[in-house]
Amino acid sequence: TAGITQAPTSQILAAGRSMTLRCTQDMRHNAMYWYRQDLGLGLRLIHYSNTAGTTGKGEVPDGYSVSRANTDDFPLTLASAVPSQTSVYFCASSPQQGSWTEAFFGQGTRLTVV
Amino acid sequence: AQKITQTQPGMFVQEKEAVTLDCTYDTSDQSYGLFWYKQPSSGEMIFLIYQGSYDEQNATEGRYSLNFQKARKSANLVISASQLGDSAMYFCAMDIRDTGRRALTFGSGTRLQVQP
Numbered sequence: 001t002a003g004i005t006q007a008p009t010s011q012i013l014a015a016g017r018s019m020t021l022r023c024t025q026d027m028r029h030n031a032m033y034w035y036r037q038d039l040g041l042g043l044r045l046i047h048y049s050n051t052a053g054t055t056g057k058g059e060v061p062d063g064y065s066v067s068r069a070n071t072d073d074f075p076l077t078l079a080s081a082v083p084s085q086t087s088v089y090f091c092a093s094s095p096q097q098g099s100w101t102e103a104f105f106g107q108g109t110r111l112t113v114v
Numbered sequence: 115a116q117k118i119t120q121t122q123p124g125m126f127v128q129e130k131e132a133v134t135l136d137c138t139y140d141t142s143d144q145s146y147g148l149f150w151y152k153q154p155s156s157g158e159m160i161f162l163i164y165q166g167s168y169d170e171q172n173a174t175e176g177r178y179s180l181n182f183q184k185a186r187k188s189a190n191l192v193i194s195a196s197q198l199g200d201s202a203m204y205f206c207a208m209d210i211r212d213t214g215r216r217a218l219t220f221g222s223g224t225r226l227q228v229q230p
Contacts, residue, residue, distance in 0.1 A: 033217055040123075042205055042220040056215055090159065096216055102149055103218050105159035 002026050006091050006106035013081050013113050021076040021109050023091030031096040032074040033058075033103065034066060036087040043090060049074055050096065081113045116141045116210045120221035127196045128229055134181070135191040135224045137206030143167075147209035148189040149218065150180065154202040162204075165189060196228045 007022045025032065030051045035043040035058075045058030049068040063085060065077045074093075078085055088110050092103040117140040127133040139148065150162040165173045165180045173180040181190040193200055203225050207218040 031216065035220075040222055042118075042120075042222040043207075043218075045217050045219070048215055048217050050215065058215075058217065088157070092159075092218075094216075102161040102164060104161075108157050 003104055004091055004093055004106035006089075006109050008109060009107070010110040011112070013078075013111060015082055015113055016080055019078050019081060019111075021078075021089055021091075021111070023074045023076070023106060024072050025074075025091075025093045025104075026072065027093060027095075027104065028071060029093035029095050029104070030071070031094045032068065033092045033094075034064070034074070034076045035090045035092065036060065036085075037090060037108075038087050046076065046089075081111075083113045085111065086113045087111060116143070116146075116208055116219050118206050118208050118219055118221035120206055120224050122224045123222075124225045124227070126227050126229060127193075129198060130195055132192060132194045133196055133226065135193070135204050135206075135226065137189045137191065137221060139187050139189060139206075139208050141187075141208065141210065143210070148180070148182070149207045149209065150178070150189075150191045151205045151207060151220075152200075152202045153205065153223075154199075159205075163191070193226075198228050198230060201226060201228045 004025045033048045034046040047066040049055045052071045091106040094103045119138045146167045148165045152160045163175045179192045203223045205223045206221040
């Protein structure tokens with residue numbers, strides 16, 4: 001079972017360049033999320049999508065954009081990367097049905113902006 | 115706004131002993147979920163245990179239990195009989211409903227090291 005697949009696994013990116021982090025899930029979950037993880041700060045929500053066709057801003061959305069054209073894919077785009085966007089990025093999904101359910105995470109993308 | 119606080123950046127425990135990782139939360143919501151995740155050095159996020167705000171019993175999953183004290187707004191993770199493989203980062207998280215959004219809010223994490 002694949003679950004959530006993120007690509008690439010890691011990337012070094014020149015400042016000012018654009019990049020799209022890919023995320024695909026095969027669990028038919030309604031909700032998807034992008035988090036960034038920085039040392040000492042835990043995981044912070046960048047953007048989310050409750051269902052295909054809708055997106056919303058999380059805690060730290062500046063410099064990032066997302067789209068949700070279908071249920072399975074939730075790409076994250078950095079239009080013009082800056083060094084402060086160096087981080088580990090996690091994509092996650094959850095069913096959002098009924099009561100509370102845990103989020104399922106991808107393996108992460110380690111991004112270094114130089 | 116909802117907030118999760120983990121005050122222990124690092125913890126040490128001897129193998130086979132029990133350890134408690136602290137987590138406090140702040141929310142005005144009456145209905146919420148509390149979660150613990152484990153992140154080993156390989157980096158993946160592994161779900162451990164969940165507690166609902168209306169659950170009267172503390173959640174247990176094998177060697178993991180959640181000490182839920184609603185009045186104190188705490189949701190501490192207890193790991194019994196620690197194993198070397200328990201060495202990892204542990205994150206407490208809360209499921210929130212905020213203007214139509216449901217998403218996990220995470221604490222800053224506790225790094226647990228199990229010593230032989």
